[in-house]
């Protein structure tokens with residue numbers, strides 16, 4: 216394992232070079248990986264594992280949209296696609312990729328099939344860290360490990376198909392066989408991770424819940440709404456407010472941050488923009504610090520977990536969630552977004568047509 220210096224702090228990182236796919240396959244050659252749940256992470260991880268040559272089966276509720284999706288992806292009922300219980304019985308590695316609330320309901324069934332020497336795998340520290348609320352307490356004679364891709368299952372699959380990898384964190388909670396560590400890494404490589412960063416279950420779930428509620432999703436959505444509202448109330452048109460809040464962010468500036476850092480994005484903008492952004496960033500940092508600290512406290516106290524479980528276990532919750540998303544989709548802000556995206560794809564087509572004409576020598 217490589218020790219890499221991150222901004223002055225040393226951390227352990229596993230790379231695909233030092234832990235190649237052949238090694239991962241050799242470690243898991245006797246195993247059947249049962250991917251339980253075929254929502255977002257399930258398909259990404261299961262398809263990558265299958266394409267990487269591992270023995271994979273799916274466990275999913277019948278008569279669900281996810282079951283149909285699994286069939287469409289080439290999993291075959293009775294061969295590689297089973298009920299959750301059947302897959303749990305057949306698998307030696309049980310990859311618990313049900314929703315975090317769903318994991319509670321299914322736990323008694325899973326527990327029955329966690330016989331000595333099997334491996335229980337998660338992609339989130341949630342169930343174990345908050346086990347006072349989830350009741351997920353594994354028997355002592357199984358390995359309990361985690362590989363958490365740091366991004367959507369959709370991106371995990373897309374990057375894999377494109378030949379790349381998404382970074383993941385990994386952790387061992389319980390090592391009953393003495394092989395938990397290398398199994399975790401082998402699975403991390405198998406699901407298509409680029410680099411694997413070592414963590415523990417608690418740090419994974421605390422940082423994950425904070426990140427998604429904060430900058431990655433909650434804060435991003437909130438600050439976008441706020442700026443759009445200000446621009447609209449001050450008389451700007453929807454397209455102008457949207458372009459200056461979202462379109463330029465996603466199409467131009469954030470990709471530059473990803474490529475070479477914040478200072479590089481800044482230095483590719485005007486001096487005027489740089490002056491203003493440097494002057495204002497402290498204000499935004501200070502305004503959001505108390506909210507982010509409140510958020511972290513709410514994660515660490517288990518309050519966020521309680522809400523996730525309480526809402527997630529309510530019958531009809533998916534429909535409520537979809538209604539909330541529909542409200543976002545229907546807002547002027549995101550309706551404007553839909554129109555801007557349509558224009559964008561028309562513009563791309565025009566450019567492509569132009570290239571095609573050019574290539575034909577017309």
Ligand SMILES: NC(=O)C1=CN([C@@H]2O[C@H](COP(=O)(O)OP(=O)(O)OC[C@H]3O[C@@H](n4cnc5c(N)ncnc54)[C@H](O)[C@@H]3O)[C@@H](O)[C@H]2O)C=CC1
Nearest residue numbers: 252253254255256257281312313314317320338339367368
């Ligand atoms: N969505 C993502 O890309 C990421 C998810 N994770 C973690 O991976 C795990 C899986 O997350 P997602 O794929 O988003 O899950 P999801 O919310 O898409 O649900 C997965 C599956 O669980 C099944 N399910 C839910 N409740 C059930 C119940 N009571 N009985 C039987 N089946 C039930 C659903 O049919 C669905 O196929 C979670 O621990 C999540 O925190 C980690 C990284 C990213």
Ligand SMILES: CC(=O)[C@](C)(O)C(=O)O
Nearest residue numbers: 364365366367368423427
């Ligand atoms: C995609 C991801 O990593 C999240 C945002 O943490 C999640 O879906 O839970």
Ligand SMILES: [Mg+2]
Nearest residue numbers: 364365366423
């Ligand atoms: Mg995450």
Ligand SMILES: [Mg+2]
Nearest residue numbers: 339423424427
């Ligand atoms: Mg998450």
